[in-house]
Amino acid sequence: MEARANGEGSTPLYLRVRDQLANQIEAGLLAANTRLPSERVLAESHGTTRVTTRLALAQLEAEGRIYRSNRRGWFVSPPRLVYNPTQDYSFSDNVTSQGRTPATETLEVTATEVAPWLANKTGLAVGDAIVRLRRRRQVDGRPVLVENIYLNPKRLPGIEQYDFNRSLWKLLREKYSVELQGKRIEMFPTALVDPQAEALGVNAGTAGLYVTRRSHDADGVFVEFDEEFWLHDTLSIQVEVQ
Amino acid sequence: MEARANGEGSTPLYLRVRDQLANQIEAGLLAANTRLPSERVLAESHGTTRVTTRLALAQLEAEGRIYRSNRRGWFVSPPRLVYNPTQDYSFSDNVTSQGRTPATETLEVTATEVAPWLANKTGLAVGDAIVRLRRRRQVDGRPVLVENIYLNPKRLPGIEQYDFNRSLWKLLREKYSVELQGKRIEMFPTALVDPQAEALGVNAGTAGLYVTRRSHDADGVFVEFDEEFWLHDTLSIQVEVQ
Known part of the structure; x- marks a missing residue:
């Protein structure tokens, strides 16, 4: 799917964080099976809270763009x-x-x-x-x-x-x-x-x-x-x- | 899908409640678009808690067997x-x-x-x-x-x-x-x-x-x-x- 939220118009903050991460994945800056930075680091680098960051990560997971590996954090999904x-x-x-x-x-x-x-x-x-x-x-x-x-x-x-x-x-x-x-x-x-x-x-x-x-x-x-x-x-x- | 949990062996309680409801739907006792009894009534009639009942309902929703209608409760899904x-x-x-x-x-x-x-x-x-x-x-x-x-x-x-x-x-x-x-x-x-x-x-x-x-x-x-x-x-x- 394209590297944008499947929403338009006024965009909630967590979807803007989601869009930024999705664009990095799309552009190849985050390769398949790469581990994402920790939630704390992501929140700081996007100038937002950990709650918002978690919503963005949950959305990316639901779209199949990232996956969680037991206790080892979040990883970029390989191609379907x-x-x-x-x-x-x-x-x-x-x-x-x-x-x-x-x-x-x-x-x-x-x-x-x-x-x-x-x-x-x-x-x-x-x-x-x-x-x-x-x-x-x-x-x-x-x-x-x-x-x-x-x-x-x-x-x-x-x-x-x-x-x-x-x-x-x-x-x-x-x-x-x-x-x-x-x-x-x-x-x-x-x-x-x-x-x-x-x-x-x-x-x-x-x-x-x-x-x-x-x-x-x-x-x-x-x-x-x-x-x-x-x-x-x-x-x-x-x-x-x- | 068949009217049984897609699990076998030792079955958690909420999946047993799920199986009973799925069987009623399968058997036509609960028709499409029928409203389910309230969570309280369901819990009582299955001899279980509301927490367990809610887990069973969430499972049936995820399988597409029931759907929620805003503030009006749970309904049996029509055929796909x-x-x-x-x-x-x-x-x-x-x-x-x-x-x-x-x-x-x-x-x-x-x-x-x-x-x-x-x-x-x-x-x-x-x-x-x-x-x-x-x-x-x-x-x-x-x-x-x-x-x-x-x-x-x-x-x-x-x-x-x-x-x-x-x-x-x-x-x-x-x-x-x-x-x-x-x-x-x-x-x-x-x-x-x-x-x-x-x-x-x-x-x-x-x-x-x-x-x-x-x-x-x-x-x-x-x-x-x-x-x-x-x-x-x-x-x-x-x-x-x-």
Whole structure:
């Protein structure tokens, strides 16, 4: 977004401080992952109070321009990862193609049963067997999302035995000859609560983006339902319409 | 989203209250735009304190399940408007096709100059003439977004004279023979500040979704840049990938 408040006209003081900091970030004077000066130093250098400075920092955080790191202060957010939901690439390929480094960590693999809400989403019956894979994904060492992937063990027998710290889509293709099709993606803003917030190292209530994706195989058999919880400041969705 | 907390395992008390309320909403016991009982009554009926009740309500608000109306209490959110950015329909057609009632209100039309950030977005030169149209749009009487539309007066001479409380796309087609092309859409979560928050009747800092769209005509001439500020709980983005 442009380096100005999305307000105009008579501007409250905290938004003027916000504009000055946003302009420094925009101009590259404060690079990505740079630590900001302390609130006291910022207040002095902008000739204002710490209360006003804190309001400006909270606003910049809400816009995704800065982030807080536990007890170490405020840092400039790196660029948002660009994600085009109409293109069919994996997380790892997408991150790598933007010159950044992906990492995937498996948190848990559980054999469980389909709950009512999941029956709605997948077309399976309540009580059917389902494998739940929970992963955390990073960009340049910063956690950006946790995801719960629900896999159909009827279509993917023995799926729970594999290593999930790699691309799931490649695994499905190589071991099960599954080409995922008919992807249906849904996204909306939400608030992160535990255990998502905890896994991402942020406070419960932090803004996030909730993304779900349901896919089937070439015969229309349900394969996976993925729900992703993204940190609000890590992602930009971009679509070209011809 | 499903009617359960996006948490599992040992659940804090406020999330259990949240789950009970979410289940009542899901089951249709609390219909859209229904007013919730007072915090005192809710606390009593869930056998808990008002502090815990307030945490549960704040969580439901952050998830977009309930909304606050100035001094009148808490209400159940209506369903999110579905928006498919890959399909080429107008706001009004999209809202109407979902059985709901759109309204558009022009707040301001200003002849101004292209600022540096807008030059970046449009390809125009800094200082070029531009017409800025500011509108508020409603669904079923509730404001859901405010937008700033920047129109190229070289391609659209006299544009500022028209009525903008109707479809802009139809106007461009009928009066200027413009078929918008090459739409490039970008979306990410943000926080709403004034004057956006004020125009939508919410507190500054409320979560939102920032959506921009740039379009040109059949000859590649820049026509419009639209920035939309949506209330976080009013929209669900849905895309099918074949």
